[in-house]
Amino acid sequence: MELKFFKDFDFTDFWNKSSYSERDYIEEFPDDEMIASVEKELGYKLPASYIELMRIQNGGLVEKSCFPTTESTSWAEDHVAITGIMGIGRDKTYSICGELGSKFMIEEWGYPNDGVYVGDCPSAGHDMILLDYSKCGKDGEPEVVHVDQESDYKKTFLAKDFETFIKGLKNEEDFDGE
Template identity: 55%
Template sequence: MNNQFWDDSDYYTISNPVSDETINEAEKELGYKLPSTYIELIRSKNGGTPINTCFRTTKATSWAEDHIAITAIHGIGEPSGIDSKEYGSKFMIEDWGYPDIGIVICSCPSAGHDAVMLDYSECGKNGEPKVIHVDVESLNGPKITFLAKDFESFISNLVNENEFSI
């Protein structure tokens, strides 16, 4: 993975390194096979904030007319990993009302009101999930916006926030 992917911040980084055992445990806990590109990414750094934090959209979202923003890609382990008992994906699905179709993988600046998920609803628990943005504060229930056909396409198309006018 490109060393220029991650920001120097370690706020969302989990200190424990990612091993085959931790990956297997996370997959068992979550009930889904993790994308190989995600595994490769978190082996380079176990979660954190990327340099490029925005993803262009063709539809307006709760964040902006033409993009979403993320604050972190979550790694594996406590305290903030996708498999964390206290703040992980299952917590977000059970307590925040995210759809039970996959894994909440990225935080957004809204502090939990929207997030990026791996959506396994079409590919099954062992397939290659698409990437979606979910806004749980939408008046008609969670609003889902398609982002990318897979995780690799998602991270490859992250752009810097400076590309958008504020």
């Protein structure tokens, strides 16, 4: 597969290889039909960089699990943490259309319906990573934001697009531990 977005990105040690990741996150590789079906169900055109990553590995826990922020969040003063990236599909618990996927977070947890929730955080649902379409429309290139349920669904800007978000993820050790 010819990469358009992640050409210079080293995926060594990016994904967490575990039975939990296999069982609850990693879907079969999405074909065009599955992508179209999921986009129709969610009402948003998925970013090409997200689709490309899901064709490398369709969801999973990540080793590089922290993204730097310029403002403090419920997680830390200088970063947010994620558990995993949701894959394109419906079969796994943590897929964007899975049991605890994007629609569930909107319908059951009251998250803003501003896009597609693609990343979960260690807080067990109290904060999420959103592809935010509120500025670009349903077919545009969404920003990536952190949405904090504990702070009245406050959004913290993370990255101008999904590719920038993935490339900006860092190891937990890169941040000073408390």
